[in-house]
Amino acid sequence: MDFTSHDIAVIEQALQLAIRSQSSGAKAQPFQEVLGKLQMSANAAMNSASIHKVSMHDGIRFDYDDSSDVL
Numbered sequence: 001m002d003f004t005s006h007d008i009a010v011i012e013q014a015l016q017l018a019i020r021s022q023s024s025g026a027k028a029q030p031f032q033e034v035l036g037k038l039q040m041s042a043n044a045a046m047n048s049a050s051i052h053k054v055s056m057h058d059g060i061r062f063d064y065d066d067s068s069d070v071l
Helices: 005-021 025-056
Strands: none
């Protein structure tokens, strides 16, 4: 299942709300762990996407005008 950046933002907000609503740190711990994993996964995906974009545009492209052959 692919999540959009909007989906991830909504999930992060829900986890943060759940963390704040817990009465003890022990109850909030599972939410904090999932939030940390989600943020690391999202950061890794964003870094991977930016690396992919750079690798696609790192070459030099020449566009020649062949009309100079025509007299």
